[in-house]
Amino acid sequence: xxxxxxxxxxxxxQRFDRRRVKDLPPRFDAHPLRLGEPRAPGSxxxxxxxxxxxxxxxxxxxxxxxxxxxEGVLSEGPHHRxxxxxxxxxxxxxxxxxxxxxxxxxxxxxxxxxxxxxxAGQMVESVTSSPGFKVLKSPFAFRQHGQSGRWVSExxxxxxxxxxxxxxxxxxxxxxxxxxxxxxxxxxxxxxxGFPCVGAWVSYALGRLNDNLPTFVVLPDPKGLPxxxxxxxxxxxxxxxxxxxxxxxxxxxxxxxxFPPANAAQVTPQSENDGRALMQWLNRQHQSHWPEDxxxxxxxxxxxxxxxxxxxxxxxxDLSEESPGVKTLYGLGEDPTDDFARRCLxxxxxxxxxxxxxxxxxxxxxPKNNWDNHANIHTELPFMARQVDRPIAALxxxxxxxxxxxxxxxxxxxxxxxxPFSQGQAGRDHNGGTFVTWLAGAGVRPGVAIGQSDEWxxxxxxxxxxxxxxxxxxxxxxxxxxxxxxxxxxxxxRLTDVHGHLLPGLLA
Numbered sequence: 001x002x003x004x005x006x007x008x009x010x011x012x013x014q015r016f017d018r019r020r021v022k023d024l025p026p027r028f029d030a031h032p033l034r035l036g037e038p039r040a041p042g043s044x045x046x047x048x049x050x051x052x053x054x055x056x057x058x059x060x061x062x063x064x065x066x067x068x069x070x071e072g073v074l075s076e077g078p079h080h081r082x083x084x085x086x087x088x089x090x091x092x093x094x095x096x097x098x099x100x101x102x103x104x105x106x107x108x109x110x111x112x113x114x115x116x117x118x119x120a121g122q123m124v125e126s127v128t129s130s131p132g133f134k135v136l137k138s139p140f141a142f143r144q145h146g147q148s149g150r151w152v153s154e155x156x157x158x159x160x161x162x163x164x165x166x167x168x169x170x171x172x173x174x175x176x177x178x179x180x181x182x183x184x185x186x187x188x189x190x191x192x193x194g195f196p197c198v199g200a201w202v203s204y205a206l207g208r209l210n211d212n213l214p215t216f217v218v219l220p221d222p223k224g225l226p227x228x229x230x231x232x233x234x235x236x237x238x239x240x241x242x243x244x245x246x247x248x249x250x251x252x253x254x255x256x257x258x259f260p261p262a263n264a265a266q267v268t269p270q271s272e273n274d275g276r277a278l279m280q281w282l283n284r285q286h287q288s289h290w291p292e293d294x295x296x297x298x299x300x301x302x303x304x305x306x307x308x309x310x311x312x313x314x315x316x317x318d319l320s321e322e323s324p325g326v327k328t329l330y331g332l333g334e335d336p337t338d339d340f341a342r343r344c345l346x347x348x349x350x351x352x353x354x355x356x357x358x359x360x361x362x363x364x365x366x367p368k369n370n371w372d373n374h375a376n377i378h379t380e381l382p383f384m385a386r387q388v389d390r391p392i393a394a395l396x397x398x399x400x401x402x403x404x405x406x407x408x409x410x411x412x413x414x415x416x417x418x419x420p421f422s423q424g425q426a427g428r429d430h431n432g433g434t435f436v437t438w439l440a441g442a443g444v445r446p447g448v449a450i451g452q453s454d455e456w457x458x459x460x461x462x463x464x465x466x467x468x469x470x471x472x473x474x475x476x477x478x479x480x481x482x483x484x485x486x487x488x489x490x491x492x493x494r495l496t497d498v499h500g501h502l503l504p505g506l507l508a
Contacts, residue, residue, distance in 0.1 A: 072207035078478025083443025093363035094371030104151035133421035148447035158393035171451030171460035174432035182415030196236035210354030224364030240298030467500035
């Protein structure tokens with residue numbers, strides 16, 4: 001069932017402004033191939049439209065409508081006037097320690113080395129630590145920054161410089177202390193697999209802005225995929241084409257198999273066109289027998305998209321046209337910022353060219369090289385912070401200087417926080433009780449903070465859940481989270497399940 005389209009409509013469609021970038025190529029149309037059969041239709045959508053007039057019309061009707069429109073289910077207009085039209089989602093994989101970054105807790109210094117006791121007989125549990133928890137103060141100095149006076153740790157000196165652009169959620173909460181479940185929760189709103197992630201919901205609702213680029217792109221850490229692997233980018237029960245398109249930014253070929261290998265001299269533009277046309281014809285025959293299978297629809301869509309991306313992708317990934325000043329701003333070509341800088345810069349170029357939702361990951365799954373600082377917070381946290389601090393601050397400055405921050409929402413988050421007591425000598429264990437998220441850009445009130453954790457940074461005093469974050473994100477995109485639903489297994493499913501409230505304190 002499609003989302004409810006009732007509500008305010010925009011006076012003008014929210015389409016990609018091609019004046020933002022130079023000379024975008026036209027959409028690719030495959031040349032049909034004669035195979036001793038009647039000439040194939042000029043496009044897959046023509047075929048589906050004809051098919052819908054005959055057998056299987058009822059089963060194919062929603063598919064044909066979406067394919068013909070090239071849009072999301074809210075193509076007639078969002079539920080209300082949006083403040084944002086694109087999102088850059090920065091995910092710090094492993095669980096960022098809130099009391100060592102943005103949530104200053106001087107009380108921990110007073111209790112350093114004492115057994116952690118929150119009083120009132122409250123049980124203290126930890127995921128992997130042993131009993132007898134000793135309070136561990138932050139080893140990092142905190143200072144207030146900007147006109148907002150926000151406290152920021154010394155591990156983020158560059159983000160401290162843009163703190164007045166950020167709106168903080170200081171009491172994010174998760175029901176789990178387990179990485180995989182927490183990552184699912186922050187991305188899909190459920191701790192169980194099989195549910196669509198937020199990027200897929202946005203793609204399903206709003207569709208693409210640029211026909212030559214995907215709607216939802218994922219830039220994972222080159223060191224590996226996060227916990228849950230591709231499950232964090234899934235479209236779940238939504239049509240498969242709304243899943244995240246994973247791009248390897250560190251590779252000579254960021255999009256695998258987009259171009260033939262250099263030694264394949266037999267592959268020519270004409271042979272590629274003929275091959276695509278043959279594949280298109282064969283796929284149509286399959287589609288005519290199993291019209292309800294959306295996996296083939298997604299594969300057809302991916303072939304079409306790959307062909308169109310051959311025209312635009314080389315320009316998108318060519319960072320040589322960026323000025324030396326921009327490269328220096330991000331830390332491109334420098335250690336340790338080069339990798340994350342490259343992906344942040346690509347994220348900016350993607351939203352500039354009309355990618356609707358870009359997710360950038362820091363840290364792979366596993367016991368090291370991420371934000372899961374069990375062994376030694378003194379060394380492990382700065383190691384990760386140095387990689388992302390400068391590029392993220394640069395991304396915000398760059399977006400703002402180009403006017404892109406006016407309609408691009410930037411979200412920084414993680415799956416949960418860390419404990420106020422030590423694990424071993426100097427590590428911190430998982431803590432779903434409270435952690436920090438921030439937003440910036442379109443429709444967000446800069447320089448504010450909502451929510452509060454207790455004096456130790458152990459639990460949130462006023463818990464804010466992923467449902468509230470997701471509801472607010474969708475709201476800024478013009479979507480009412482309660483109206484964007486899909487009927488699945490007899491239930492009207494939505495990103496926020498049966499929960500979710502807007503966070504008005506964050507809205508400009």
